[in-house]
Amino acid sequence: MGRKRKDGDPLGLAGTRLAWRHGRFWYRHRGTPARAEWWEDMGTDVAESKRMARLYNNPGDDFGTTRYWMALFLQDFRAQVAAKTRSQRTLEDYEDAQEHLMTYFGRMYPEKIGPNNVTNYLQMHADAGRPVPANRERACLSSMISWLLRRDDRPPSLVVNPCMRASGVVRNTETNRERYVTxxxxxxxxxxxxxxxxxxxxxxxxxxxxxxxxxxxxxxxxxxxxxxxxxxxxxxxxxxxxxxxxxxxxxxxxxxxxxxxxxxxxxxxxxxxxxxxxxxxxxxxxxxxxxxxxxxxxxxxxxxxxxxxxxxxxxxxxxxxxxxxxxxxxxxxxxxxxxxxxxxxxxxxxxxxxxxxxxxxxxxxxxx
Incomplete structure (x- = not known):
């Protein structure tokens, strides 16, 4: 049993791996490569910080799912944005895409996602009148899986990216929407x-x-x-x-x-x-x-x-x-x-x- 916090824990941070420092919430990651542990700036919103901490801590059965890896992918992407090696706009697009992707792919394991699943996703959203946003979301999922393929701890059975054209996936045709609803x-x-x-x-x-x-x-x-x-x-x-x-x-x-x-x-x-x-x-x-x-x-x-x-x-x-x-x-x-x-x-x-x-x-x- 961990020792009690000196401040009495008024924000309910016990067990979250969160700490309040210098006017912001910080999350302490485990076992990050190159360092035994490091701290991620989670901002000033306590509810949002706890939500992200629950994803990172993964107390349920999310471990290994696409939702689990997407959270880590975006964590790494934020660090790259902070280092000015990736674009803030791309990060915002990926964060928006995550909401739609997780509805369909969140509980699936990345190694179980096939080209047919990606094609079904694209078609489903084309039928819903949003073919172009679905293409952008496919790009986000593809970036996440490519990132995962480069990791040493990737699932052993994950060997190809099912979102790529080489896998047989064809993006939705991007033409101007001409549908006029009478x-x-x-x-x-x-x-x-x-x-x-x-x-x-x-x-x-x-x-x-x-x-x-x-x-x-x-x-x-x-x-x-x-x-x-x-x-x-x-x-x-x-x-x-x-x-x-x-x-x-x-x-x-x-x-x-x-x-x-x-x-x-x-x-x-x-x-x-x-x-x-x-x-x-x-x-x-x-x-x-x-x-x-x-x-x-x-x-x-x-x-x-x-x-x-x-x-x-x-x-x-x-x-x-x-x-x-x-x-x-x-x-x-x-x-x-x-x-x-x-x-x-x-x-x-x-x-x-x-x-x-x-x-x-x-x-x-x-x-x-």
Missing amino acids: DAEYLAVYKVAPRSVQIMMELTYRTLQRPESDIIRWTTTIVKRKGDGRILHFRQGKTGRLMEIELVGRLQTMIEHIVGSNDKVLKFKQPIVATLSGELYTYDGLSSMLRRAINEVRADHKEKGGELSMMENFGFRDLKGKGATDMWLSGTPIETIQALCGHADKATTEKYIKARYRESIKPNLITL
């Missing part, structure tokens, strides 16, 4: 979708933010009072841009239905798109629920001979494109749409919109 399609799916999917659809369509990396993580703390009204106040994950979106119209009605009108409740961190138990959804989970709603509409229209019996799949990301296109068609200045989307220049916004808008052109009607 009003009829949107309203039909919205009508049969679960409440959480409806909220996600409306938030994406109304705010034009990235559903897979920003909206999915929003909590009630981003709702702020400004003047006589309220705003959504947050920082975009990809661009780092600080955003303020006015709560008006249907967006205001929906947010107030979720959080109420009492500003005191906004201090309590609750997900805006939440499960029945009040937890954050995974993007994969919400996308699956959206696909089921689409299938339900198709089946209903097929039975009744409706026009949507052959409706193509779409994902939440397509609703960002629909929102931008609809705003442009209604006469909203392109600069406003650009600011909402977070595009660096107006030309990108114009391409983003016009890829989805196709106006029929009359032929030559001249009579000879």
Whole structure:
């Protein structure tokens, strides 16, 4: 039994291998090559530090799984970023990718992952309307496995990287998304979708933010009072841009239905798109629920001979494109749409919109 801490352990750090030093939390690693032990800066958030410590300490059955190795890979990558040998932006991309990858691969052992698993992952996310992010996540998994292959303690049966083209894996085709969701399609799916999917659809369509990396993580703390009204106040994950979106119209009605009108409740961190138990959804989970709603509409229209019996799949990301296109068609200045989307220049916004808008052109009607 370890000796008691002199400070009485007010932060509950006993058994975590965490220590509070110089105004930050530090984790003491075991058996790192070249040193008997070394300390990693975990930041100032006690909850996040304990979460990472639980991953590192691995008290359950995570040892040897992809989740276990991914945590060590990112730990090593952070050290390389600190040494300025790797990019901070790449680290942030990998940390975002980790959330999606672990939903599918987390409990698998790296040596058991085959090219078929990687291909299935890519196809599943392509069907969910996010083929390009899935390619980036495959790249993260590939980097982790390549890193693991270079280690002396790698699983003996891990001999090839199943994510590489040489293994037969073909990335999703990266073309501009041209899918425009019609009003009829949107309203039909919205009508049969679960409440959480409806909220996600409306938030994406109304705010034009990235559903897979920003909206999915929003909590009630981003709702702020400004003047006589309220705003959504947050920082975009990809661009780092600080955003303020006015709560008006249907967006205001929906947010107030979720959080109420009492500003005191906004201090309590609750997900805006939440499960029945009040937890954050995974993007994969919400996308699956959206696909089921689409299938339900198709089946209903097929039975009744409706026009949507052959409706193509779409994902939440397509609703960002629909929102931008609809705003442009209604006469909203392109600069406003650009600011909402977070595009660096107006030309990108114009391409983003016009890829989805196709106006029929009359032929030559001249009579000879």
